[in-house]
Amino acid sequence: MTALEIDALSHHFGGLTALSNVSLAVAPGERLAIIGPNGAGKTTLFDLVTGIIRPSAGRIRLFGQDVTRLPTHRRARLGLARTFQITTLFPRLTVLDSVLLAVQGLDPVRFTVHRSRERYGHLRERAESLLADWGLADRARQVTRQLSYGEQRQVELVLALAGVPKVLLLDEPTAGLSPAETASVVEMIRRFSRDTTILLIEHDMDVALDLVDRVAVLFQGRVLAEGSKDQIRSDREVAAIYLGTDDA
Numbered sequence: 001m002t003a004l005e006i007d008a009l010s011h012h013f014g015g016l017t018a019l020s021n022v023s024l025a026v027a028p029g030e031r032l033a034i035i036g037p038n039g040a041g042k043t044t045l046f047d048l049v050t051g052i053i054r055p056s057a058g059r060i061r062l063f064g065q066d067v068t069r070l071p072t073h074r075r076a077r078l079g080l081a082r083t084f085q086i087t088t089l090f091p092r093l094t095v096l097d098s099v100l101l102a103v104q105g106l107d108p109v110r111f112t113v114h115r116s117r118e119r120y121g122h123l124r125e126r127a128e129s130l131l132a133d134w135g136l137a138d139r140a141r142q143v144t145r146q147l148s149y150g151e152q153r154q155v156e157l158v159l160a161l162a163g164v165p166k167v168l169l170l171d172e173p174t175a176g177l178s179p180a181e182t183a184s185v186v187e188m189i190r191r192f193s194r195d196t197t198i199l200l201i202e203h204d205m206d207v208a209l210d211l212v213d214r215v216a217v218l219f220q221g222r223v224l225a226e227g228s229k230d231q232i233r234s235d236r237e238v239a240a241i242y243l244g245t246d247d248a
C-alpha cells in the first residue's frame, strides 16, 4: 500500500493553472523531494494534500483511503502533518508552551482550559523530552520570537513531530537560513524516524538530494521528471531548468 497517492491532480486559481494532471505515489517510510523553480506548483500541491484548498480535478489517498473531500483536521487525524514555507510559530509563547500545545493537538484557546495536574505533568514530560531529544532543552523557557530564525525553524520541526505523524510534508524548511543553520536543520531531518514518510520541498538541490531517496521535479505545474537521485542529477531537462538555460 502507498502512504500517499496523488492521482491526476489539477488545480486552477481562476484562469491560472497551478497544477496540471500531477500523479505521484509515495511508499511508507520513503523520502521524496519535490523540487522545481518558483511558481512550479510545489506549495499548491501541499495545500491540496493537506486540504487547505480543494483540487479542480483528481484524487488524493492516504494509506489507501480517499481523502480528497476530507477537511484538514480529519487528514491530520489520519497522520498527516506539515510545516510551512514561512514561520508560523506563536511568537509570544515560550518554546515549551508551543510544544505542549502540539503534543496535545490543541489550539491556544482550548489550551487555557483547566487540566488535572496529573495529565498536564505527563504532557509536560513528553514536551520536555522532545525538546531534549532535539537539542533544544536550553531554549524551553525562552519566548519563541527571541530565538534565532534557525532555532525557530527547528522548533517548527519539533512541533510537526509532536503528533507522531505518519506522513510529514516539509515546505522549504531551510529557506532563509545561513549555511550553518541549514546544516543543523538538515541534520535534524536526517535523524527523523524512518516510520515517518517524508515529502520535502527544497529549493536547494544539494540539500534535497542529500536527504531523500527519490525526487520529483515540478515545472509549470507538471511533473517534468521523477526518479532516483542519479537519474535526476543526469537529467538534461532538469539541469537546463536549474542552470537557467531553459527559456520555456
Ligand SMILES: Nc1ncnc2c1ncn2[C@@H]1O[C@H](COP(=O)(O)OP(=O)(O)O)[C@@H](O)[C@H]1O
Pocket (backbone or CB within 6 Å): 013, 016, 017, 018, 036, 037, 038, 039, 040, 041, 042, 043, 044, 045
Ligand atoms: N492563492 C493563490 N491565488 C492565485 N494564484 C496562486 C495562489 N497560490 C499560488 N498561486 C499561483 O500558482 C502558481 C504556483 O504557486 P506555488 O504553488 O506557490 O509555487 P511554488 O511553491 O512551486 O513556488 C504560481 O503561479 C502562483 O502565483
Ligand SMILES: [Mg+2]
Pocket (backbone or CB within 6 Å): 042, 043, 044, 085
Ligand atoms: Mg512554495
